[in-house]
Amino acid sequence: MLAGVSVDYYARLEQGRGATPSAGVVNAVARALQCDRDQRDHLLHLAGHPVPPHSSDGHIRPGLIAVANRLVDVPAVIVTDLGEVVWQNPLGRILLADLPEEPGRGRNLIWRWFEDPRSRPMPEEDWSRISASHVSDLRATYARRSGDRRVREFVADLIAISDEFAELWAQHEVAVRRSDIKVFTSRELGRLEFRCEVLLTADDDISLLVFLPLEGTETASRLELLSVVGTQKLTSE
Incomplete structure (x- = not known):
């Protein structure tokens, strides 16, 4: 698959x-x-x-997937500039284990984040920072693709379902997503801390997210265990 x-x-x-x-x-x-x-x-x-216009179609070059497939010991995920997950390596699938199989908004990280805050897999103290990051990154996409009806409809739908998103959107903060610290919580494995490196394509419509275990934490050893247990889902505490 x-x-x-x-x-x-x-x-x-x-x-x-x-x-x-x-x-x-x-x-x-x-x-x-x-x-x-x-x-x-x-x-x-x-x-x-x-x-679609070639500047915003979300197509992944086979060479990028070939590079990403070499990342066998860390989670890796490819997302569009609207937040839709279009590729995951095996550890990436485990890290985001509750994504549905069929394409659509159920596989969109931004949509899922604001539609159901209770399902967020990060500690609650990080929510406001991550929410602001999602919105400012989407603002950059909106500015770059202002004539794209799909982008406008996506933003309008987010405003309709989430007061938090609407308030942040009204602040007009713009910033393309870069490297960040990501923390996931798991009932089985505890706290997983990563430095998430964001590698952008030339036209910024596709990003490869690579989750590197944070030095000084137990994430690397827990990630090895995660690759073995494999079926466990990460859930918010």
């Missing part, structure tokens, strides 16, 4: 069973097949979807 498309669902697509796949599913299949941008655009056209 890659980017949330299950083997069974892909088989049904190949056999022409079920409804026409959404643009998100087509993009996920293109990533799984390691299509280049032109091949991906052709798949979108065949499925009856408009081809």
Whole structure:
């Protein structure tokens, strides 16, 4: 499975069973097949979807996935500039174990953060800082893609569901997400502390997040255990 498309669902697509796949599913299949941008655009056209502007389509170059696949001992996640998780390595899947398989807002880190604060996997004392970071980063995307209806609708929907987001959005803070300290809490493994390095693509529409165990903590040893137990979900304390 890659980017949330299950083997069974892909088989049904190949056999022409079920409804026409959404643009998100087509993009996920293109990533799984390691299509280049032109091949991906052709798949979108065949499925009856408009081809997005190349500056904001969230396409992942196969070379970036090849690099990310070499990160075998630390969690790694690829996200779009709207916060949608489009790729995870095995440890990244474990770290974000409650993401649904199908593409959509259920796989969007920003949406999930503001839609249901009780499910946040970070300590409560970090919530305000992370919320501000999410909003200022989304502000940068909004400024860069001001003519993109999808971005405007996403922001409008966030304002509608979250007073916290609406208040932060009104402050007009703008900052592209960079490196940060991320802390996850787990009932089974305790506190996991990372330095999250954010590697941006040239047009800033895709980010590779690499979670490096913070020195001086027990995260590295716990991460080894996490790779073994594998099925445990991280939950907020």
